Amino acid sequence: xxxxxxxxxxxxxxxxxxxxxxxxxxxxxxxxxxxxxxxxxxxxxxxxxxxxxxxxxxxxxxxxxxxxxxxxxxxxxxxxxxxxxxxxxxxxxxxxxxxxxxxxxxxxxxxxxxxxxxxxxxxxxxxxxxxxxxxxxxxxxxxxxxxxxxxxxxxxxxxxxxxxxxxxxxxxxxxxxxxxxxxxxxxxxxxxxxxxxxxxxxxxxxxxxxxxxxxxxxxxxxxxxxxxxxxxxxxxxxxxxxxxxxxx
Amino acid sequence: xxxxxxxxxxxxxxxxxxxxxxxxxxxxxxxxxxxxxxxxxxxxxxxxxxxxxxxxxxxxxxxxxxxxxxxxxxxxxxxxxxxxxxxxxxxxxxxxxxxxxxxxxxxxxxxxxxxxxxxxxxxxxxxxxxxxxxxxxxxxxxxxxxxxxxxxxxxxxxxxxxxxxxxxxxxxxxxxxxxxxxxxxxxxxxxxxxxxxxxxxxxxxxxxxxxxxxxxxxxxxxxxxxxxxxxxxxxxxxxxxxxxxxxxxxxxxxxxxxxxxxxxxxxxxxxxxxxxxxxxxxxxxxxxxxxxxxxxxxxxxx
Numbered sequence: 001x002x003x004x005x006x007x008x009x010x011x012x013x014x015x016x017x018x019x020x021x022x023x024x025x026x027x028x029x030x031x032x033x034x035x036x037x038x039x040x041x042x043x044x045x046x047x048x049x050x051x052x053x054x055x056x057x058x059x060x061x062x063x064x065x066x067x068x069x070x071x072x073x074x075x076x077x078x079x080x081x082x083x084x085x086x087x088x089x090x091x092x093x094x095x096x097x098x099x100x101x102x103x104x105x106x107x108x109x110x111x112x113x114x115x116x117x118x119x120x121x122x123x124x125x126x127x128x129x130x131x132x133x134x135x136x137x138x139x140x141x142x143x144x145x146x147x148x149x150x151x152x153x154x155x156x157x158x159x160x161x162x163x164x165x166x167x168x169x170x171x172x173x174x175x176x177x178x179x180x181x182x183x184x185x186x187x188x189x190x191x192x193x194x195x196x197x198x199x200x201x202x203x204x205x206x207x208x209x210x211x212x213x214x215x216x217x218x219x220x221x222x223x224x225x226x227x228x229x230x231x232x233x234x235x236x237x238x239x240x241x242x243x244x245x246x247x248x
Numbered sequence: 249x250x251x252x253x254x255x256x257x258x259x260x261x262x263x264x265x266x267x268x269x270x271x272x273x274x275x276x277x278x279x280x281x282x283x284x285x286x287x288x289x290x291x292x293x294x295x296x297x298x299x300x301x302x303x304x305x306x307x308x309x310x311x312x313x314x315x316x317x318x319x320x321x322x323x324x325x326x327x328x329x330x331x332x333x334x335x336x337x338x339x340x341x342x343x344x345x346x347x348x349x350x351x352x353x354x355x356x357x358x359x360x361x362x363x364x365x366x367x368x369x370x371x372x373x374x375x376x377x378x379x380x381x382x383x384x385x386x387x388x389x390x391x392x393x394x395x396x397x398x399x400x401x402x403x404x405x406x407x408x409x410x411x412x413x414x415x416x417x418x419x420x421x422x423x424x425x426x427x428x429x430x431x432x433x434x435x436x437x438x439x440x441x442x443x444x445x446x447x448x449x450x451x452x453x454x455x456x457x458x459x460x461x462x463x464x465x466x467x468x469x470x471x472x473x474x475x476x477x478x479x480x481x482x483x484x485x486x487x488x489x490x491x492x493x494x495x496x497x498x499x500x501x502x503x504x505x506x507x508x509x510x511x512x513x514x515x516x517x518x519x520x521x522x523x524x525x526x527x528x529x530x531x532x533x534x535x536x537x538x539x540x541x542x543x544x545x546x547x548x549x550x
Contacts, residue, residue, distance in 0.1 A: 059460055059550065084462070097456075
């Protein structure tokens with residue numbers, strides 16, 4: 001472990017989280033995420049998956065414990081440094097969280113615009129990404145005009161458009177048909193092969209088998225278990241894609 | 249459908265993050281009314297200032313000597329003696345006998361055309377004098393003493409003393425105008441604050457998403473700042489136009505009175521420039537208020 005300590009991109013140590021004065025929804029959570037790995041976070045509904053992901057994408061501070069991200073203490077991180085860290089993530093929210101009055105195109109373009117990418121430079125990547133998720137024809141539609149599956153694909157396209165260092169997805173295949181689920185998973189794998197660390201929260205056990213080299217973390221009533229040794233050992237290096245292009 | 253001052257779409261990719269109409273609504277109209285009222289109040293304040301300054305300049309060194317004697321020959325002789333004595337007094341730059349015609353014109357509105365003269369009421373002779381260094385109690389006392397020797401019927405008064413209550417009233421009105429301008433500024437800031445808070449509340453989801461995608465407080469504040477700045481700009485121009493129309497109409501009505509004190513309050517070019525700056529100040533105030541409100545609210549979010 002010592003040899004890999006400097007490579008860790010996320011480290012949780014005895015992290016606990018409670019909302020208000022309720023009981024802890026996460027207790028004594030300790031794990032390490034290594035760059036370029038593919039993790040599944042599983043657990044029954046209410047096990048704390050979404051809460052753990054919120055801590056991961058810095059939408060929530062823990063009640064106790066220590067969190068380090070990219071070598072920095074994320075708990076004492078000043079507010080003005082949070083945006084820089086958040087731009088290194090891509091997040092697929094369980095409820096999609098698309099901006100209601102923006103078109104599919106503008107929703108997908110949002111991370112690039114926030115990062116200051118010029119308008120002339122974002123049209124093509126956004127169009128390519130929408131084409132990839134099969135929404136070229138719907139790029140001008142607003143979220144309310146899209147089906148649940150289409151909204152989910154827009155949310156995924158928005159999460160990966162800026163090639164994040166870490167992709168965090170909360171039930172990303174929950175509203176799509178099996179064929180699209182596999183397609184999306186292949187996209188995540190392609191990103192992973194390019195070096196993106198992927199964390200996918202899902203309760204779909206069939207999905208876990210689709211990515212053979214993935215590591216599994218299991219949450220049960222707010223406590224983490226480690227069926228694949230993901231939390232004990234650094235993962236084996238995964239083969240990297242030679243081309244920067246995303247391929248199906 | 250409500251009549252909007254901002255019928256065309258706001259441009260800019262940031263501005264599009266806020267749904268059209270969420271921030272605007274009646275805000276340009278509110279700002280237009282505020283600016284119009286501020287222009288009118290400021291114009292009144294400036295006019296009062298000009299009146300006070302010009303009248304004060306005119307009257308500062310003015311001294312009026314009345315020779316109150318029923319005998320016309322004695323009165324005229326004493327008046328001539330007063331003029332001569334004043335002209336010989338150091339510090340007096342001008343001393344003139346007010347002609348009988350002018351005196352008749354002054355009293356005509358109250359006493360009629362044939363009130364004075366040989367057959368009418370004996371009217372005091374008037375001598376108008378101007379001192380170089382203003383009139384103090386001491387100067388006035390010296391003049392009284394000196395003139396009493398040559399004209400026992402002379403009554404010496406500083407012109408500024410007569411108008412002291414008027415100056416007091418003008419000064420009060422001037423401060424009232426200033427206070428109104430200040431209060432309208434505070435009201436404008438309060439209106440913007442409420443509008444921004446409302447917009448922050450109704451756009452909370454969008455703001456959270458932009459935050460989670462790495463948007464900074466400054467980026468989000470800029471969206472609101474621009475939107476409010478745009479509304480304030482439109483409202484400010486309309487308000488300025490409305491305010492100026494009212495000021496011009498009032499100016500014409502007061503000018504028609506033809507009274508010297510009123511006409512001395514006419515606005516100068518620098519005053520018009522100051523009035524034109526009011527919408528600009530309004531825009532800056534609105535944008536600063538919006539920025540502060542948004543930044544403070546965002547600091548409470550992670």
